[in-house]
Amino acid sequence: MTVPNILILYAHPAPQRSPLSRRLAEAARATPGVTLQDLYELYPDFDIDAQHERSLLQAAHLVVFLHPIRWYGMPSMLKEWMEAVLRPGWAYGKTESERALRGKGCWLVTSTGSGPEAWGPDGIHGHPFDAFLLPIRQTALLCGMDWLAPLVMHGTLDAGEAAIDAHVHEFGRRLAGYTGGAAGTPPRIAPEASHGA
Amino acid sequence: MEHSLLLNACVYLAAAVIAVPLSKRLGMGAVLGYLVAGILIGPYGFKFIGEAEDALHFAEFGVVLLLFLIGLELEPSRLWSLRRPIFGWGGAQVGLVAAALFGAALLAGISWKLALIAGLGLSLSSTAIALASLEERNLMPTPAGQASFSILLFQDIAAIPMIAIVPLLGIPESAGGGGNAWIAVIKVVVVLAGLIIGGRFLIRPLLRFIAKTDAREIFTAFALLLVIAISLLMQSVGVSMALGAFMAGVLLADSEYRHALETDLEPFKGLLLGLFFIAVGMSVDFGVFLARPGIVLALVAAFLLIKTGILYLLSRAFGMARGQHLQFALILSQGGEFAFVVFGAAATARVFSDEVASTLVVVVALSMVVTPLVLMAYDRLSARRQGAQRSDQADEIEPNEDHVIIAGFGRFGQIVGRFLNASGVNLTVLDHDPDQVDVLRRFGFKVFYGDATRADLMRAAGAARARALVVAIDDIEDSLALVESVRRDYPDLPIFARARNVTHYYQLMDRGVTLIERETFEAAVKLGRSVLTAGLGQSAYRTRQAADKFRKYNTQNVLAVYPYYKDRDTYASMAKRARDELETMIARDRKAVDEETGQDWD
Numbered sequence: 001m002t003v004p005n006i007l008i009l010y011a012h013p014a015p016q017r018s019p020l021s022r023r024l025a026e027a028a029r030a031t032p033g034v035t036l037q038d039l040y041e042l043y044p045d046f047d048i049d050a051q052h053e054r055s056l057l058q059a060a061h062l063v064v065f066l067h068p069i070r071w072y073g074m075p076s077m078l079k080e081w082m083e084a085v086l087r088p089g090w091a092y093g094k095t096e097s098e099r100a101l102r103g104k105g106c107w108l109v110t111s112t113g114s115g116p117e118a119w120g121p122d123g124i125h126g127h128p129f130d131a132f133l134l135p136i137r138q139t140a141l142l143c144g145m146d147w148l149a150p151l152v153m154h155g156t157l158d159a160g161e162a163a164i165d166a167h168v169h170e171f172g173r174r175l176a177g178y179t180g181g182a183a184g185t186p187p188r189i190a191p192e193a194s195h196g197a
Numbered sequence: 198m199e200h201s202l203l204l205n206a207c208v209y210l211a212a213a214v215i216a217v218p219l220s221k222r223l224g225m226g227a228v229l230g231y232l233v234a235g236i237l238i239g240p241y242g243f244k245f246i247g248e249a250e251d252a253l254h255f256a257e258f259g260v261v262l263l264l265f266l267i268g269l270e271l272e273p274s275r276l277w278s279l280r281r282p283i284f285g286w287g288g289a290q291v292g293l294v295a296a297a298l299f300g301a302a303l304l305a306g307i308s309w310k311l312a313l314i315a316g317l318g319l320s321l322s323s324t325a326i327a328l329a330s331l332e333e334r335n336l337m338p339t340p341a342g343q344a345s346f347s348i349l350l351f352q353d354i355a356a357i358p359m360i361a362i363v364p365l366l367g368i369p370e371s372a373g374g375g376g377n378a379w380i381a382v383i384k385v386v387v388v389l390a391g392l393i394i395g396g397r398f399l400i401r402p403l404l405r406f407i408a409k410t411d412a413r414e415i416f417t418a419f420a421l422l423l424v425i426a427i428s429l430l431m432q433s434v435g436v437s438m439a440l441g442a443f444m445a446g447v448l449l450a451d452s453e454y455r456h457a458l459e460t461d462l463e464p465f466k467g468l469l470l471g472l473f474f475i476a477v478g479m480s481v482d483f484g485v486f487l488a489r490p491g492i493v494l495a496l497v498a499a500f501l502l503i504k505t506g507i508l509y510l511l512s513r514a515f516g517m518a519r520g521q522h523l524q525f526a527l528i529l530s531q532g533g534e535f536a537f538v539v540f541g542a543a544a545t546a547r548v549f550s551d552e553v554a555s556t557l558v559v560v561v562a563l564s565m566v567v568t569p570l571v572l573m574a575y576d577r578l579s580a581r582r583q584g585a586q587r588s589d590q591a592d593e594i595e596p597n598e599d600h601v602i603i604a605g606f607g608r609f610g611q612i613v614g615r616f617l618n619a620s621g622v623n624l625t626v627l628d629h630d631p632d633q634v635d636v637l638r639r640f641g642f643k644v645f646y647g648d649a650t651r652a653d654l655m656r657a658a659g660a661a662r663a664r665a666l667v668v669a670i671d672d673i674e675d676s677l678a679l680v681e682s683v684r685r686d687y688p689d690l691p692i693f694a695r696a697r698n699v700t701h702y703y704q705l706m707d708r709g710v711t712l713i714e715r716e717t718f719e720a721a722v723k724l725g726r727s728v729l730t731a732g733l734g735q736s737a738y739r740t741r742q743a744a745d746k747f748r749k750y751n752t753q754n755v756l757a758v759y760p761y762y763k764d765r766d767t768y769a770s771m772a773k774r775a776r777d778e779l780e781t782m783i784a785r786d787r788k789a790v791d792e793e794t795g796q797d798w799d
Contacts, residue, residue, distance in 0.1 A: 013738055018798040040738035044730075068799035077738075111799040156799040 235478020259469025268446020287351020610669030
């Protein structure tokens, strides 16, 4: 695994209506060593080619989920992707050989419309944002993956151009970090206990 | 004269009207009903009709019409594909049965000439009785039906040389010779060539011309004239009328007036065939029978046993389905119409005495009466046996149960059918393209060849036990006719229909069909999606959503216009309104998309 191989699973049902996700996807595409799967573009009828997706996963050392949060979770396409691709006996199972994703990194890059104040016991969502990431985080752990600190942007609806620029820049910086900066250097993947701000 | 003609017609029709429904009611079938009616009104019954022979000659035209109509359903290419069963199986049947009967007669101490002619004549079966029995039981599309048909066709051909050689065995009346035979062959070839050329370049334009005059009865008259003229022409060169009519039918099988000819001639065929059976019933000479009942009965029994036995053995060699062997043998077991002609010729040539000839004619006539009876007994027995088997093995599912019927297996039905087949659905396919049918059979599909709009074919295909019917026929009228008959006969069978266009869609709705797909709609929407994505670079998912929206709107629109489609003016204005609505809808779609560019997604 000398050549860095990052697989980004990008799921956005209406990129033309999004100020942020589109720019993140563009930035990812421009990064060497990154394979970006635009799931809504590839499978508009939800007929996911599970076998092909599994072979991409197998070749990657870092798996990135890039999508907005809606109704406290991932877009329906990504859920369908998980059901079709993460087959029992391949992604998880009793023996180690049945965990094809074991040891790979898992990085969530997501965003929400409401600002940070909406998350928490006193906010309109009633729980801290972390609480809503439990299913995807546990999915990664069940598959034996290393859960990296997610990159989250809150309040995108009110965010100005500058805030978005800054976020995209931060995304690019961390992505480049995971590629090891240059080809040939093994990427550093260190699981983090707490999520980034 | 006219009076007696009407009176005779009255007697025949009354006998048929009384006897046939009664016979069917008793489960004995129409053929037996006609035969019994004939016996009852004939010289040995109530003596309503004096001489049977005239009626028999006249009614033979029913057999001629029957063969013409069969020819109409057989295109030359299909007939060519049947050449092996016709000449192979037909030849084997006539040869072996004649040989067996000849041998048996020799053993019984009968002179070889007599034995030979009797054997040859009795090897022929009755086209009318066999085909009517097959049709009554919907067996025509089965292997037994096809084999029977091929053999009967060969017999019609074989009868010609038989009738020709009979005089050679007798006292030579005129110095015939090889030269004569050659001339006869040349005559037949010339007439056939004339028929093929005339059929294409004369009869078809003539049919077109007459059809254009729009006088329906003249078209019917021409159809009858055509068959009669061709039959007489064929007879004049020594080919049997039935065979001639059959060839004429084949020549017209791919003409556009095939269906019109069929519908016009069908009632004549039915009535004349009925008359033919009545005449056979009348011609049973009970005088000869009563003079020596023991000998006649023994002859009938021996004849039927030998012929059925040989046919049964042959059926095993023909690779027929198990369980059809005996039925096939019984259906062809009787003596035929041609036997009358052969024995008549033999009596004229003095090979036979009149006594022998009339005895043999009675044997043949009785065998014709016995066939429907034996078949009825066979049906009863096999039904009982199957019933017993079914209760023994309740788990075993019948092959034709729980299935989906697909009517029409062209470019549309094929996709539906192959998809259902791939999903493990039990299929029954109805199609009228013989090549298609052959290929599908080879792949183990259950295929019925024929016109799906025929009620008997639907019954044979097991419509009563079907889960669903897919109507994928090309022809709109056929599709509607099928839907109508199925709605009437099988009201509980769900219908899934392919609509050729919106009007067809509405016509299907008129007939109570609710699950309809316009055949090109989905493909067109799909192609539109490809244009937008692969061609114009629009995002795939967004395009899919637009297509979904378009489909929904379009379907609503089609349904909204439905109440008005019969009223042409309203329909036109509604259609116009629908177009306007589509325009506003498209504009609204665009606006909606524009509005959505706002920030409702991260």
